[in-house]
Amino acid sequence: MAADPKPKGAEEPAETAPKSKKKLIVMIAVAVLLAGGAGAGWFLTHQKSDHKKEVKHEEPAQVPVFVSLDVFTVNLQPDPDDKFLQTEISLQVANAEQAELLKAQMPAVRSRLLMLLTSKTASDISTSEGKQKLSDEIVAEIVKPFSKNAKPQEVLGVFFTSFVIQ
Numbered sequence: 031m032a033a034d035p036k037p038k039g040a041e042e043p044a045e046t047a048p049k050s051k052k053k054l055i056v057m058i059a060v061a062v063l064l065a066g067g068a069g070a071g072w073f074l075t076h077q078k079s080d081h082k083k084e085v086k087h088e089e090p091a092q093v094p095v096f097v098s099l100d101v102f103t104v105n106l107q108p109d110p111d112d113k114f115l116q117t118e119i120s121l122q123v124a125n126a127e128q129a130e131l132l133k134a135q136m137p138a139v140r141s142r143l144l145m146l147l148t149s150k151t152a153s154d155i156s157t158s159e160g161k162q163k164l165s166d167e168i169v170a171e172i173v174k175p176f177s178k179n180a181k182p183q184e185v186l187g188v189f190f191t192s193f194v195i196q
Contacts, residue, residue, distance in 0.1 A: 097121045097129050098191075099140065104147045106155075106195070113152040118192040119143070121172065124184035132183060135176045142171045152195050161190065 099119045106113045123129050132139055146167055155164050165188040173182045 094186075095123050095126055095129050096189075097123055097132050099136075099143070101192070102140075102143065102147055104144060106147075107149065107151045109151045109153050111152075114196050115147060115150070115152075115155070116192070116194045116196070117147075117190055119168070120189045120191055121185055122187040122189065124186060128184050132172070138176055139172060142174075143168060146171055156195060161193065165190070 101118050103114060103116045106115050154160050168188045169185050172185045175182050
């Protein structure tokens with residue numbers, strides 16, 4: 031048995047030094063990750079509480095008011111063939127007062143819309159762009175005052191609940 035040239039005590043500090051360096055690096059990495067996670071958690075909860083504060087300051091959404099019109103069945107302008115349009119329309123108005131005004135003037139509303147609808151051809155209103163243009167034209171007709179000194183109506187939108195061309 032040959033004697034070991036290195037004493038046993040000299041070998042141990044060399045092995046423990048790399049282990050302690052690895053432990054130190056791992057502990058620093060864990061601390062950095064924990065600090066980053068805590069910071070991210072604080073940031074996210076802080077953002078959510080700010081958003082909630084903003085929502086509280088907003089006014090509650092107003093319930094939409096709609097006026098449904100009776101079914102329209104009209105002859106369209108001859109394209110190559112005679113076509114008919116049958117449609118149901120709902121108007122979104124600013125408030126209940128506007129709804130009552132439109133209901134009181136319903137014969138005038140229907141007359142305006144009948145004149146507008148009968149001026150169209152099937153090809154004018156068969157595309158989605160044509161329907162959107164028709165919707166804009168309906169709003170333009172409805173908002174016109176019913177008498178000389180009256181204010182214009184407040185129509186916010188036109189909704190086709192049925193639209194058939196035959």
